[in-house]
Amino acid sequence: MTKVTLTVNGRRVSGECEDRTLLVNFIRNNLGLTGTHVGCDTTQCGACTIHMDGRSVKSCSILAVQANGSEIVTIEGLAKDGELHPVQAAFKENHGLQCGFCTPGMVMTAVDMINRHGGELDETTVRHELEGNICRCTGYHNIVKSVLSAADSMKVKQAAE
Known part of the structure; x- marks a missing residue:
C-alpha cells in the first residue's frame, strides 16, 4: 500500500491505496466523493473528468499515486457557499x-x-x-x-x- 496525499476541493487529504488504484476509484472509494462517475474506464466517455492542477483530466486514466501532491477539484468543489458555479x-x-x-x-x-x-x-x-x-x-x-x-x-x- 502506498500513501497518497492530495489537496481535494481545497482540503488536504491522505489515504492508502494499491499502486494500481485509479484516481477515479481513490476519489470515490477512499474519499467518498461520488460525484465523479465511473463510466467506461477507458477514457472514452468523460464521466470521470476532474481538474488536476488546474486542467481537466479524465481520472480513469491516472493512477492515484501519479496524482500524489496534486491539487484536485471535483464536481463537489465547484459550488461556493451554497451558490452553484x-x-x-x-x-x-x-x-x-x-x-x-x-x-x-x-x-x-x-x-x-x-x-x-x-x-x-x-x-x-x-x-x-x-x-x-x-x-x-x-x-x-x-x-x-x-x-x-x-x-x-x-x-x-x-x-x-
Whole structure:
C-alpha cells in the first residue's frame, strides 16, 4: 500500500491505496466523493473528468499515486457557499442534463474550456471540445447552449469585478 496525499476541493487529504488504484476509484472509494462517475474506464466517455492542477483530466486514466501532491477539484468543489458555479447554474437553467450521469464530467470539462478560452467560445469550438464526453440521452444541443450561456455569464461577472 502506498500513501497518497492530495489537496481535494481545497482540503488536504491522505489515504492508502494499491499502486494500481485509479484516481477515479481513490476519489470515490477512499474519499467518498461520488460525484465523479465511473463510466467506461477507458477514457472514452468523460464521466470521470476532474481538474488536476488546474486542467481537466479524465481520472480513469491516472493512477492515484501519479496524482500524489496534486491539487484536485471535483464536481463537489465547484459550488461556493451554497451558490452553484455559473456552469452548474447554466446547465440547470438551460436543461443541459437529462439522466445526469455525464453531467459532472461535462461541467468540469466546460469550466476548463471556458477558463482556457477566456469565455470567447462559439458553438463549433464547444462541440469540438466536448467530443471526449459522451451523453447518451441528448443531442448535445442544450449542453452546448449551457456552456455558451455560462461563458457569457462568466465574462459579464469578470467585467463587473
